[in-house]
Amino acid sequence: MAEKQELSVREKKELVAKEEKTIPGRYYVPYADIYETDDELAVVLEMPGVEKKDLNVALENDVLRVDGQIDFAKYKDMEPVYTEYNVGHYARSFTLSNKVDQEKISANLEDGVLTLTLPKARHAQPRKIAIG
Amino acid sequence: MALLMDPFDALGSFQQALDAYRTSGWLDSSVSGGGAYPPVNVFRKGDDFIIIVELPGVRKSDLDVQVKGRTIRLAGAKTVGYPDKSALHRRERLAGRFDRAITMPVEINPEGVKAEYRHGVLALFLPRAESEKRKSIKVA
Numbered sequence: 001m002a003e004k005q006e007l008s009v010r011e012k013k014e015l016v017a018k019e020e021k022t023i024p025g026r027y028y029v030p031y032a033d034i035y036e037t038d039d040e041l042a043v044v045l046e047m048p049g050v051e052k053k054d055l056n057v058a059l060e061n062d063v064l065r066v067d068g069q070i071d072f073a074k075y076k077d078m079e080p081v082y083t084e085y086n087v088g089h090y091a092r093s094f095t096l097s098n099k100v101d102q103e104k105i106s107a108n109l110e111d112g113v114l115t116l117t118l119p120k121a122r123h124a125q126p127r128k129i130a131i132g
Numbered sequence: 133m134a135l136l137m138d139p140f141d142a143l144g145s146f147q148q149a150l151d152a153y154r155t156s157g158w159l160d161s162s163v164s165g166g167g168a169y170p171p172v173n174v175f176r177k178g179d180d181f182i183i184i185v186e187l188p189g190v191r192k193s194d195l196d197v198q199v200k201g202r203t204i205r206l207a208g209a210k211t212v213g214y215p216d217k218s219a220l221h222r223r224e225r226l227a228g229r230f231d232r233a234i235t236m237p238v239e240i241n242p243e244g245v246k247a248e249y250r251h252g253v254l255a256l257f258l259p260r261a262e263s264e265k266r267k268s269i270k271v272a
Contacts, residue, residue, distance in 0.1 A: 007169040007210060007228035025143045031224040035214050042218075046225055048186040048252030072143055077177055083150045084171035085186065112188035112252015 009084070015091055026088040030068070030114075038126055041100060041118040047090040048112035057107050057116065064105070065093040066114065099124035169230045170206070179265065181236060181258040188252035189225075195249065197256065199242045204256065207231040238264045 015027035030045040043064075047055075050068035058065050068090040075087075096102065101121040108115045150173070175182045183204065187195070190210050198205040212227040214220065239261035246257040 007226050007230050009168045009171050010226075024141070026147055031226075032222060033212065033214075033220070033225050034222040035218040035220045037215055037218045044212075044225065046188040046252070048188040051251050072146060075146065075175070078175035078182060079177070080149055080173060081176050081181075082172075082174040083154055084168075085173060086147060086150050087173070088147060111190070111249075112186070 012086055012088070014088075017091075025069075025072075026086070027091045028086075028088045029092055030066075030090040032092060038120075040120055043094065043116040043118065045090070045092060045114045045116070046112060047109075047114055049087065050090060050109070050112060050114075052109050055107075055109055055114065057114075059096075059102055059105065062096050062102075063093055064096055064116070064118075065091070066116070067091045068114070169232065172206075172232075172234060174234075174236075179260045181238075181240075181260070183234065183256040183258065185254045185256075186252065187249070187254050190249075190252075190254075192249055195254070197247050197254075199240055199245050199258075202236045202239055203233050204236065204240070204258065205231070205233045206254075 012028040015029050017027070021027070030047045032046075033044045035042055035044075045066060047068040049070045051071065054069040054071060056065075056067040058067075070087055070089055072087075096118065099120050100118045104119045106117045108117075170185045170187055173184045175184065185206065187208075187210065189212065190208060194211065195208040196205075198207075207230065209229045210227050212225050236258065240258045241261040244257075244259035248255045248257075
């Protein structure tokens with residue numbers, strides 16, 4: 001397993017999508033951690049500045065799409081004088097395997113961190129086989 | 133800034149403005165102490181300054197903000213946790229300690245400093261010190 005990654009400054013990756021958006025504003029790719037336990041898969045995304053009301057998680061055709069918008073009204077009347085990072089919306093999508101029970105997906109947004117819990121379908125959960 | 137802002141333009145030009153100030157030498161003799169994390173954006177609102185930092189998933193108890201004179205120190209730890217029995221498929225989030233000092237070009241009034249942490253974003257309101265307030269000059 002990789003060792004603990006140290007904190008470093010990374011440029012935000014701009015989203016390059018096949019389809020362009022019709023609304024203005026740049027989209028960035030939020031950093032994601034994906035881990036798996038016996039019962040579920042979890043996807044954790046870092047989207048600082050996104051509030052619940054501006055977050056959209058949708059599932060269509062086995063593709064889970066996450067879209068988080070930033071409220072730029074907060075920056076009204078503020079003039080930038082020194083910037084080290086850009087501010088924009090976040091979007092990322094994942095194709096789900098049939099291991100995931102799509103009916104039971106849940107999402108939790110706290111402090112800019114979105115945790116998507118994807119419970120595994122019954123047939124995908126580990127099973128102990130009894131030896132006769 | 134144009135007088136009439138088309139709301140659809142406002143966003144694009146805001147982002148362009150942020151890019152333009154990327155190479156600003158405004159805080160030239162500053163930023164020391166441990167490293168460049170976390171990246172900060174400094175804004176001016178009237179006479180006062182606002183520093184915005186993106187720190188998703190940091191506990192308030194892990195954040196330490198100190199102000200003295202012209203320097204703001206931002207220290208703390210960003211933690212990322214997983215349940216014990218989990219298999220990690222992808223790891224992109226970073227974790228660790230950070231300690232950064234930012235020197236402003238003007239004295240800050242420490243009494244009026246306010247720090248707010250919401251939705252993973254830390255905003256520091258830094259009012260200019262009284263001694264640094266500018267005097268308006270009347271043009272005859």
